[in-house]
Amino acid sequence: MSLDKATVAKIAHLARIKVPDSDLEQLAGELNTIMHWVEMLGEVDTQNVEPMTSVVAANLRRRPDAVTDGGYPEKVVANATDATENFFSVPKVVE
Amino acid sequence: MTKLTHLTMADALAGLAAKEFTAVELTQAHLDAMAAAQELNAFIIETPDVALKQAAESDARYAKGEQRALDGLPLGIKDLFCTEGVQTTAASHILDGFVPPYESTVTSQLFRDGAVMLGKLNLDEFAMGSANITSHYGPVISPWSPKDAAGNFTRKLVPGGSSGGSAAAVAARLALGATGTDTGGSIRQPASFVGIVGIKPTYGRCSRWGIVAFASSLDQAGPMTRTVKDAALMLRSMAGYDPKDSTSIDLPVPDYAAALTGDIRGLRVGIPKEYRVDGMPAEIEKLWQQGIEWLKAAGATPVEISLPHTKYALPAYYIVAPAEASSNLARYDGVRFGLRVEGKDLKEMYENTRAEGFGAEVKRRIMIGTYVLSAGYYDAYYLKAQKVRARIAEDFTKAYEQCDVILTPTAPSAAFGIGEKMDDPIAMYLNDVFTVPANLAGLPGLSVPAGLSGEGLPLGLQVLGRPFDEATVLKVGHVIEQAAGPQPLPPLVS
Structure with a gap:
């Protein structure tokens, strides 16, 4: 199957990247080239194969549920464009 | 006497211990070399003040006889490692102005052992690329690029990528070694392109703690150096268990340098038949054959093996890696750090920030990742790729029943020119055809210089090993290095 302009616009929206209408055609072409190439994975027999999510077989380690870090809000917000009194500021969301 | 910038790390440590020169002198020699090699664009930011301060502290330790494992060695740090108080960009516009308030575990361990930071090295944006041409800070030029009599470049060669600045700096004698990261070949392919380890x-x-994430199940940090022994020394400092990374493994770190005995008698070296890919240049095939002969002469036994799913590694990678990247890069939204481009509301601010902040290749991969993870396509693409990944890993498990290490070429070609292979993303992706399988399977892989192409450009051989058997990989790489003999300097280095 091929990605059309409308699908590419939808993906761009999901990815929260503004893509001008004039660029959709070319981007669709590039993405289609890649998606057609990966179609060859269909040739591989993956019946009864568990999907591999990690190369590390170990279970995640556990630790006591205790505070081990923190207490420096000014460092946390130090890189924000717009920080007020140790809070991140964003444009108004709720009217 | 050898120029200070031309020393190996091992020789520099010996010279410092013997008080032949100071760490400040060694560092200054590298800062001078960096100043004279600006045209390579290897560094995004140079940190001479940090370097000279660290070097002075190093000299104080040598004076007291309290020197550490890497004391006084000037290194470059790929600008994907967060460094406390020093800007970290990942070569992306979207991280404009970001100064980490913390230090990555790997760099903190290098500094713990006395290493000196010369600066932050250029790379492909978010480590996505194989030629170091996607950096917001411009491409890196390989020190192997030819010049005419007037001193102008006649062809600008890529240093490979994504660790292109690291590769160029180490090859050009601007740093004794550098950190790299490798998600699909980003340490090994550039090492091969510039003739380093x-x-x-x-x-x-x-x-991985404190390294800007690209694809979390594939990313690994590693050293880039001029000799196998230096890689062994540097890896020992970089490696080790870290409770702050849930995928870090709690195993002792061996003395890798002690493993370089030269004795590989009886070792079985797997030669995967599927790596003889269509259109591979005859000189690569010849180099590979030469490598087999060298290991045979040292007492190893070549064994033909089969890795039947090799051709599916790249397409599986180009689903898994973008999927993880689209998730990891969701954090760059203009709120907590980096660039912010205002919009009429919050959503438009996100969209404007990400449109302006990310480059074309990064956007392409985020969108592929978003698509393969989206409702209705997840099973067909992402789940399928993860299953194929399991089969690729299984290929290696079976192969290691017959052999101890695997020998392959590192890349299917020598370095190419900036601007070449640009029209088709897949042609660029094919650079990583021999390196990606090791990332999918999580295995250790080394690239070691093994000779020159017909055009006189470096070519590398790759040694893959069993999980956590870096020691054997380095031992075999060392044998190849000794057999290949001294390699010529890049033409831009005198």
């Missing part, structure tokens, strides 16, 4: 350790060997 690079090792991607087993997944879980080096902590």
Whole structure:
């Protein structure tokens, strides 16, 4: 199957990247080239194969549920464009 | 006497210990070399003040006889490692102005052992690329690029990528070694292109904490150096268990340098038949054959093996890696750090920030990742790729029943020119055809210089090993290095 302009616009929206209408055609072409190439994975027999999510077989380690870090809000917000009194500021969301 | 910038790390340590020169002199020699090699664009930011301060502290330790494992060695740090108080960009516009308030585990361990930071090295944006041409800070030029009599470049060669600044700096004698990261070949392919050594350790060997994430199940940090012994020394400092990375493995770190005995008698070297890919240049095939002969002469036994799913590694990678990247890069939204481009509301601010902040290749991969993870396509693409990944890993498990290490070429070609292979993303992706399988399977892989192409450009051989057996990988790489003999300097280095 091929990605059309409308699908590419939808993906761009999901990815929260503004893509001008004039660029959709070319981007669709590039993405289609890649998606057609990966179609060859269909040739591989993956019946009864568990999907591999990690190369590390170990279970995640556990630790006591205790505070081990923190207490420096000014460092946390130090890189924000717009920080007020140790809070991140964003444009108004709720009217 | 050898120029200070031309020393190996091992020789520099000996010279410092013997008080032949100071760490400040060694560091200054590198800062001078960096100043004279600006045209390569290897560094995004140079940190001479940090370097000279660290070097002075190093000299104080030598004076007291309290020197550490890497004391006084000037290194470059790929600008994907967060460094406390020093800007970290990942070569992306979207991280404009970001100064980490913390230090990555790997760099903190290098500094703990006395290493000196010369600066932050250029790379492909978010480590996405194989030629170091996607950096917001411009491409890196390989020190192997030819010049005419007037001193102008006649062809600008890529240093490979994504660790292109690291590769160029180490090859050009601007740093004794550098950190790299490798998600699909980003240490090994550039090492091959510029004629240096690079090792991607087993997944879980080096902590990923504080390294800007690209694809979390594939990313690994590793050293890039001019000799195998230097890689062994540097890896020992970089590796080790870190509770702050849940995928870090709690295993002792061996003395890798002690493993370089030269004795590989009886070792079985797997030669995967599927790596004889269509259209591979005859000189690559010849180099590979030469490598087999060298290991045979040293007492190893070549064994033909089969890795039947090799051709599916790249397409599986180009689903898994973008999927993880689209998720990891969701954090760059203009709120907590980096660039912010205002919009009429919050959503438009996100969209404007990400449109302006990310480059074309990064956007392409985020969108592929978003698509393969989206409702209705997840099973067909992402789940399928993860299953194919399991089969690729299984290929290696079976192969290691017959052999101890695997020998392949590192890349299917020598370095190419900036601007070439640009029209088709897949042609660029094919650079990583021999390196990507080790990332998917989490295995250690080393690239070691083995000779020159017909055009006189470096070519590397790759040694893959069993999980956590970096010691054997380095031992075999060392044998190849000794057999290949001294390699010529890049033409831009005198």
